[in-house]
Amino acid sequence: MTRNSGWWRSAVIYQIYVRSFADANGDGVGDLAGIRARLDHLSDLGVDALWVTPFYTSPMADGGYDVADYRAVDPLFGDLDEAKGLVADAHARGLRVIVDVVPNHTSAQHPWFVEALAADPGSPARARYLFRDGTGPGGAEPPNDWESVFGGPAWTRVPDGQWYLHLFDPAQPDLNWENPEVHEEFADILRFWLDLGVDGVRIDVAHGMVKADGLPDTGRTEQIGLLGHGELPYFDQDGVHEIYREWRKILDSYPGERIGVAEAWAPNAERLALYLRPDELHQAFNFHYVKAEWSAERFRDVIDESLAAVNRVGAPSTWVLSNHDIERHVTRFGGGETGLRRARAAALLTFALPGSTYVYQGEELGLPEVTDLPEEVLTDPKWIRSGHTERGRDGCRVPLPWSGSEPPFGFGASSWLPQPADWAKLTVEAQRADPGSTLSLYRSAIRLRRDLPDAPLRWVDAGGDRPDVLMFRRGPGFACTVNFGSASVTLPRPGRLLLASTPTDEIARTDQTVTLPPDAAAWWTGDADD
Template identity: 70%
Template sequence: MTQHTIDVTPAPQATVAGWWRDAVIYQVYVRSFADSNGDGIGDLAGVRERLPHLAELGVDALWLTPFYTSPMADFGYDVADYRDVDPIFGDLDDARALIRDAHDRGLRIIVDVVPNHTSDRHAWFQEALAAEPGGAARARYIFREGRGEDGSRPPNDWESVFGGPAWTRVPDGQWYLHLFAPEQPDLNWENPEVHAEFEDVLRFWLDLGVDGFRVDVAHGMVKAAGLPDAGFGDQVTMLGRTVLPYFDQDGVHAIHRSWRRLLDSYGGERIAVAEAWAPNAERLSLYVRPDELHQAFNFHYLTVGWDPREKRDVIDESLRTAGQVGAPTTWVLSNHDVKRHVTRYGGGEVGLRRGRAAALLMLALPGSAYIYQGEELGLSEVLDLPEEFLQDPQRARDPESGRDGCRVPLPWSGDAPPFGFGPGEASWLPIPPHWADLTVERQSADPDSMLSLYRAALRLRREHPALGDGTLRWLVGPPGTLVFSREAAPGSGAAAAGARLTCAVNLGDRTARIPAYGRPLLASGPIRPDGDCIVLPPDTAVWCDVTTGGEPGKDR
């Protein structure tokens, strides 16, 4: 069955109990989404102008990357003022207008909050540099004396995620901690003043109308007592794999509980989402206990390869551990920090086929899904950006680890760069000329495009009672495939009773024949009937609607 284009007319925003449990949330990397003034940099007014695209796509909420005042040492994740908008992105009136217009279209707004560190240009850090060692201004950050007779060695062996030591020495001889760039000094969350400041920051944006926060480095605010050595080098390769004295410390959970109480004091089900790297799914589930945050990014799913056994194992583990604490699982394929999944899955035509199948797999799983801007267009990683454009500080660790290639601005319309990104002739990163075939304009006119697939899948996800929150049941399938059934949750109403949907994905290298569990609704590529079966080519997925009362198969 081929896909089809569906017009989506969103309903006005309403308060829905647990809306976040199965929400589809679209990540807007503001700098690269849409430019309203022709300076080549995306901005809040540009996002506002393109809200119709997101409403038609069928997502529930937007997550906006940082747009606060910043010197941009790490593209906004080095915040100098948490209560204002950087001029390159607009002003507070633009933020208010975006929130209002999004709500009018039934879209919620989630914004980034960056609590692990500030910019070195933040007023607090400037005060700290001017203060004497041991003073109150320095107590907001993590300053220490160095090791060795003259204090010339860093206080411990911790390494920056961006490469090199996680410590920088100031002229009076003390060192300050920065788990990321030197321009991003870590805050001291043992200081009550830091807690009070961030509660006020959260209230500022909640009062402005935002629906929640994505908590950057949610696992990093608390460090092990005494700042002990990690005991080994190349620590960044072990992030999310082992215990580190500066990440995933138990003390972070008290912070998240206090924030949950604050969020619950507001109406409209405001939420918080943890960007947390934990050594295993069990540790990750602690961030989403009933009195903590609402969601946590599932990086274990993002990083798994195109392998049926590995994917099933991660799905099972994710559902099991989240279910133990009553939380929904999240699913994500790409974001602004990793290579786009079309490239990771092989690139070229193979990567595109797998990307299409991966979209149907992800959107059929129970829980909430995240879409990174451009994945609905099938964008791949741009691997040949000119050297003069490469600005990511992560390249200091390894030139091949730069994230610029997944942050190239979106192509909207036209036949030549910058493809309608803005009214000017430039974009802050160059857009490949061959993206002319991938613009929103061109894909909207093609019923078989990646964009049309996403629109159709998201429409069905909203309409089909078996999709969204709930449970999953594995079914028997040929080698190399994943087949599972979803069914409407109890209490869904008489109209939904007995509704089932089956998702089958062929991750193998051979054509598979699967039982025709029901009527095909949507496929990521060509399929054909064969008696009581469906012929499913490699790297292809299909959704089937199962008739009421039918038995779709046996558990395996």
């Protein structure tokens, strides 16, 4: 991998959820100083860049994704000098920094929205957002049937009778991207952070800024179930691409290959690839890969679909197994020892694929989802908006365990969400010197990945009828095998064993064959000498 040209095409990028990474000031919430103090962990891990979730001024209705001031750091996380220090410290270690931009909506406490609420219907202040008259007698019903991602209607009525759109929480009013003032404001916000030295921006809800003309009804309920599967009049509209063409020009005007990354939920891989055309963004999260269940057939289908789609636009694919919005994949793949074995195998599969890989903080430790958090500590808007029927995303946001034998495990003096006591065996400290740990597996995979052939993926027949096995090569010198099944399989030997997700003594080898245990993956060099 080169750091000088198209660095993002094969980069390993580490996601930091600021509140839960490391707490330097002892208030129980992660902060920018905590990230700076733990950068050596990322250097040792071998990643190329870090993506930092929002740390801007916010009332924290949605963990910082409700921004009140896009050019200031919330005191909970530090200040602007701390942000500049983080960028400088990361760059000194050869790490790039990507920050979140949240352009679909602002906080309800953003000065623009405060002004809009105080203004009259039809005023320029309201034109920055999506205010509409209601329907039914006296306009008492919402303007249409759109639903919030967090549950309930996507509209809230204000005292003068109008309604405003919020595709997420009512504290997150949607901006009106048909308004030139909105375009100008966000172009300036981009330049502010690029001037500060960040290497890229991750665009939250990149699929949501443009709505269908006339804001038509969907004609259905349970609309969130279509996210990433079907068409919705408020997501993935063609007009978003004009915005990203504007932004690409800004990114390209800065030296050092600054990038734009889309969090875009599109109905299929072909629609997602449109965000990656040469004059638009550099990367888009591959949520179809995230959603693949544990089966060889499903993973192969998603890999083929993803690579075919991005190849048509000359872009790299991204691969991601978990993030701050998704149940951790140790639990998603079955939990317990089975889930961990599968998660380790999935990591080797993922790192072996051509393209860029994202690592969510804690997956390098094999952290599971925390499913038994006490109800009184839950803060996710999904929990509140669902009437306490959906627990939301707090379970994947529990702070990291760094060291020690009991909570808060070196995270800080306390922890805003309680950590399980049995995480003592999963701390960075406990895993650092253990060659069999998940942390050691990730370090080895990321290090070896740098030397993988810069070659496309080619599927290889594993021999016989083995529907639970995936085997592929990248060039003549590298092969990856994955056994998704519940029983061991014997395969033609691909070469010399390079790295395995399971202890190597579990992998029986002869001159001609290899027996791979269940829920396991292995990397091989091109020659067959052991």
